[in-house]
Amino acid sequence: MTRIGIVGSEGRMGLALAEAVADAGLDLAGGVDQGGDCARLADSSDVLVDFSSPLALEGNLHAAVGAGIPILVGTTGLEERHHTAIDAAARVIPVLQTGNTALGVTLLAHLVKEAASRLGPEWDIEILEMHHRMKVDAPSGTALLLGQAAADGRGIDLASHSERGRDGQTGARKEGAIGFASLRGGTVAGEHSVILAGEHERLTLSHSAEDRMIFARGAVKAAQWLVDKTSGRYGMQDVLGL
Known part of the structure; x- marks a missing residue:
């Protein structure tokens, strides 16, 4: 059973993600929020789903790379330096970055x-x-x-x-x-x-x-899809085969 770790677990999307993971019958590995130990969460997860903040992104990518697991980045408000960090991580692990998971x-x-x-x-x-x-x-x-x-x-x-x-x-x-x-x-x-x-x-x-759960369900579907992929940068269009 896929173990999903949620980064930004106390936010609106984090709470919706926890519900979507349960609805899908998957294993919630845990969650971290501001100041939490993302590296420890990564070590106990099969995939991370990050809806935290741009300020935390580079640390979250580092944790995923260190654990050798995929990460889905749904955080918005990213700048060029964040995309550079995503590209670097994607050379080692699968990274799916998107502005919307619906x-x-x-x-x-x-x-x-x-x-x-x-x-x-x-x-x-x-x-x-x-x-x-x-x-x-x-x-x-x-x-x-x-x-x-x-x-x-x-x-x-x-x-x-x-x-x-x-x-x-x-x-x-x-x-x-x-x-x-x-x-x-x-x-x-x-x-x-x-x-x-x-x-x-x-x-x-x-x-x-009409409901935030559409983003959460899409993110869970994408996280499951990402687990067995090779390193590289992916988008939601890859999940749907577009």
């Missing part, structure tokens, strides 16, 4: 990439997301995941084509840009829409998260 979002990203690749740059792409009032990063990890899917579909670099936080006299929208807008309020688990706006027509691809 299976529906994984399929949505696939559809966004396909649409962006088939519709030319004259179709403007805007990504709108809304989350609960307590979320601390923006755009959301999921919005960035969808933006990356759109950029991949068009064969462009997301960072140099992003438009965020428009305010004041911004000038006309640049052709080929991928825009992001973030809303915060209430207890919204997650709402994402990708709008492709052309001349006199508009296509909207969207996903609504």
